[in-house]
Amino acid sequence: MKRVQKITAEKLLKVKAIKLQPSNPFTWASGWKSPIYCDNRKLMSYPQIRNFLKVEFARIILEKYPQTDAIAGVATGAIAPGALVADVLGLPFVYIRSSPKDHGMENLIEGDLKPKQKVVVIEDLVSTGGSSLKAVEAIRSNGSDVLGMIAIFTYGFQHSVDAMHEARVELTTLCNYDAILDEALATDYIDESELKTLQDWRKDPENWGKPHKNIK
16 A cells, blocks of 8 residues: 555646645635645546546455445545546446535435445545545435545544544545655655654644744
């Protein structure tokens, strides 16, 4: 798996699906300041990378979850990779909305997912784990069984690790934060001082970059 993580890290950095800017941080939608930005939707524009992802996802599913009945992608970033791997495996595909439609059947699950079916969830990115676990909850509420979750990348925040464990969800990822940092350092994308900044960010991402208050 280490080899797959290294190869995936190389691809993510090469096409700038992941960008590292320790000295010029990004601002996430949550308001967090971050030295890293991930946009895995870009990967679908590269046929060779697209093929690599679907093959690796399929390999993991066949090895770990051979009893899989259906694949579920988490909207919107994991719809495309989820559909690709479902096609490779010849399995039904559904996707899970972040919120129900405001018209028609008001579906949260789009597609035909039957109760008691065994499902593998596909994610493009796991950050805090909140949206990923909402998808798991929707599948379980449908009466279906979640065998596990596979994602392209995770930041590895302790909060998300704890949340996955508490929800009894096994998470497997093709790449992770440590693999990205290793590859970035090895290829001189970052230097040692920037590495420390990136490592410090993950310890407390919510408060990283905020000015320290003077205590009188």
